[in-house]
Each structure stands twice: as structure tokens, then as C-alpha cells.
Amino acid sequence: MDHEFARCFTKDLDSLAKEVELCNEEILWLVLPGITNSIGNLTQHLIGNLNHFIGATLGETGYVRNREREFAEAYLTKTEMIAKITETSAMLEQVIGSLTELDLLKKFPYETFGYEMTTGHMITKLASHLGYHLGQINYMRRISTN
Template sequence: MKTKRSDLAREFIENALFRIEENMRMLQKSLDFLKEEEVWKRPNETSNSVGNILVHLRGNITQYILAGLGGAEDLRERDAEFAVQGGLSKRELMEQIHALMQEVKSALKNLSDEQLTNYYKVQGFDLSGAGIVLHVVEHFSYHTGQIAFWTKS
């Protein structure tokens, strides 16, 4: 059954999907520049590694889209995302992000106008479905930019 969606909602979702794909492309390009040992290196004690940022993105996107918008159980442990200091390779991190984004894209493609305008509680915030999608795309882009900057330094 095809999801009933207005032209504005369709355009919004198509652009969100495009931005997700662009971020995935840039993440892969950035990680290709890093040596394996650089993925978990922290520039200083108060900064996060590329690995931490990717683990954090997985947690955030899962919480907002799959749990918040999709109704899955929210199992996120945000602080743990920044405590991880290794254990996953570049390939494994990208495979996890890629698999998650396949789920996210599927969820977004099936959102109705009603789901985009309904409100959901995520991380203590009341956000519309559109607000959740906007947050995820913006947050993903922000951290993708950090990773791109890191790899060019």
C-alpha cells in the first residue's frame, strides 16, 4: 500500500533522503583517508575520535528515527557512546551505519503526512515527525562535517 503524502511532504522526504546519501558518501570518502589506527585516536582528552562520533551517530539516529518516530524500544546509552575506545574497524563502523541508514531510509519513505505532523517525545523534547527528520539530517551533517575536517587536518 502506497503511503498517502502531500507534495510538500514528498519533497521534504526526498530532500532528507538526498542529504542522507550525501552524508554517507562523504563519510566513506573521509574514512578512506584514515588509517585504521586513526579511527579511535582522540585529538585531545576532551575531544572524541571518529569512531566515537560514528557510534554516537548510530545511537542518536536510532533513538530519534527508529524509537522516537518508529515506536521501537529506546535502548540508547548516550554516555557509553563516548566511552568506547576501540573494538570496531573502519569497515565495521561503516557497515553498521550503512545498515542503520537502510532502515532509516525505509522508515522515511513510508512516513505519512500524519506521522510528519504528529508529535513525539524524544530525549525529553516534544518534536513533530518533521522536526525529528530535520534534527537527524542536521545532526548527521554536523558530525559528517567534523569527520571530514578531521581527515583533512
């Protein structure tokens, strides 16, 4: 099924890859005053988040997430980060593209936010989360390069 959700994620992940591409290694890991995370840490977080909740949970990819590491370490180079974004995008297209309308109405396996929700609702939350951090990354990059 060619799903709108997959197109939404693909568009935003393409934008994320472009943002990372525009950063040098210093800016990628720069933590601006009054900000808690770097562009690199937020990008690692988005890669981990999507691979966990969509890849491992819905697509049974076997991905094992280490959320704390996403924020605590600079474990991906810029080149690796862009490659992981591309891999994540391909995974999303495959997993989300395989979901049926009935799958989207099923209960999502985790109560991540303390309440039950459908898989479709969780995918919407994940798309919103990606967009939120993408906006932060865009502003952080522009502030850091001026």
C-alpha cells in the same frame, strides 16, 4: 513515500562512510589536542543517535542505545563501522520513506531538547546534527592525514 529527508540522510551517510574509509585504525581513534572525541567515537555516536531516534522511536526496530559507550569505547572496527553506516542508511530510507505528511506533523514522542516538537522538526534537527558531526569528522581526518 520517497521523502527528501531520506535522500538527505543517505547522501550524508554515504559521505560519512567515505570519510571512515579514508582513515586507518590509528587515525579513526586519534583524539587531537583540544578536541574531545575521535572520528570513531563521533561515528559510533551518529550511528547510535539515528538508530535510536529514527529506528527505535519511529520505526520500532528494537534498537537499544548506549550513548555513554558511543563516546567511551572503541567498540566497532573500521569495517564494522562502515557496515553499520550502510545498515543505518537502509533503515532510514525504510522508516522515513514510510512516514506520511500527517506523521511528520505529529508530536515527536520525546521532548529531547526540553520542549515539544513535530516529528518533521525532530528529523530536521537529526539531519542537522549528522551534518555538523560530518563536517567535524572531515576536518579531523584531513588534519590527521597531513
